[in-house]
Amino acid sequence: MKTKRITFLAMFIAISMILSYLESLLPQIYIVPGIKLGLANIPVMFAIFKLKPSDALLISGIRIFLLSILFRSFLSFIFSITGGLISIAFMLFFKKINTFSIMGISVIGGVAHNLGQILIAVFIVNTPGLLFYLPILIIAGTLAGIAIGLICNLLVNRIQLPFPD
Amino acid sequence: MKLKRNDIILIISLFIIAAVSFFFIQSMKKVGGTVLVLKNNQEIYKLPLNGNIKKRIEFDNQYNQLVIQDNKAWIESANCSHQVCVKHPKIQYSGETIVCLPHHLVITITDGEATFDSFSY
Numbered sequence: 001m002k003t004k005r006i007t008f009l010a011m012f013i014a015i016s017m018i019l020s021y022l023e024s025l026l027p028q029i030y031i032v033p034g035i036k037l038g039l040a041n042i043p044v045m046f047a048i049f050k051l052k053p054s055d056a057l058l059i060s061g062i063r064i065f066l067l068s069i070l071f072r073s074f075l076s077f078i079f080s081i082t083g084g085l086i087s088i089a090f091m092l093f094f095k096k097i098n099t100f101s102i103m104g105i106s107v108i109g110g111v112a113h114n115l116g117q118i119l120i121a122v123f124i125v126n127t128p129g130l131l132f133y134l135p136i137l138i139i140a141g142t143l144a145g146i147a148i149g150l151i152c153n154l155l156v157n158r159i160q161l162p163f164p165d
Numbered sequence: 166m167k168l169k170r171n172d173i174i175l176i177i178s179l180f181i182i183a184a185v186s187f188f189f190i191q192s193m194k195k196v197g198g199t200v201l202v203l204k205n206n207q208e209i210y211k212l213p214l215n216g217n218i219k220k221r222i223e224f225d226n227q228y229n230q231l232v233i234q235d236n237k238a239w240i241e242s243a244n245c246s247h248q249v250c251v252k253h254p255k256i257q258y259s260g261e262t263i264v265c266l267p268h269h270l271v272i273t274i275t276d277g278e279a280t281f282d283s284f285s286y
């Protein structure tokens with residue numbers, strides 16, 4: 001069982017890294033810094049609903065860590081990890097209190113990710129002017145959350161895990 | 166797909182919050198008078214927004230070409246990795262900011278009066 005779980009998690013991390021790569025190939029719509037679709041969030045959300053909270057954290061944390069040491073700068077690591085962790089924390093909390101369906105939780109994750117990143121940016125470069133981006137970041141996070149929510153809803157309902165746990 | 170009532174309420178509320186904060190920010194916008202250039206959070210240049218200025222900001226082979234014209238400021242070119250600062254729209258309102266994270270460079274508009282800048286979060 002333990003080996004199975006490790007293999008499974010490794011596979012999820014690999015999938016989420018590939019999704020990050022695929023997303024980087026999509027044409028970038030530049031409006032404000034930090035907006036993205038968040039395809040890599042799909043395996044994380046799947047883990048939230050089908051595996052354990054710690055699995056979701058592991059998948060996201062290891063993906064960001066690996067991508068950062070392979071391709072990115074330390075600064076982008078700080079941004080990604082902040083956005084990622086805040087997003088997962090909010091999704092786990094709202095999953096726990098059972099107020100929303102997958103769609104609502106995905107939207108919360110998207111918005112929390114964007115707000116987390118802008119707050120850390122305000123802190124790092126010490127420019128409250130970045131808060132001008134707030135409205136567009138909320139809208140972008142909501143729309144991305146809806147798109148990811150639709151996909152996750154399909155996956156969570158259709159994929160049966162190979163082990164009962 | 167089954168949505169809960171709460172999902173709908175959440176999505177609608179987020180759109181309302183975005184719209185309200187957009188109009189709030191819009192109402193506080195006023196054209197600034199000064200362009201501040203900060204490197205590593207230290208002010209290095211203070212330039213008039215109504216000037217006609219081209220300035221190459223260069224440190225250790227990292228450059229950003231700043232242009233001020235028609236009461237607007239923007240980065241014309243730079244040799245940073247993501248080019249986010251170059252793609253950023255022109256700025257003119259107090260508190261508006263262009264950030265070049267790889268170069269630790271911030272271009273921000275102020276007017277010396279109380280602005281969105283002094284709005285503490």
Ligand SMILES: [Zn+2]
Pocket residue numbers: 243245246247248249250251264265266267268
């Ligand atoms: Zn730049």
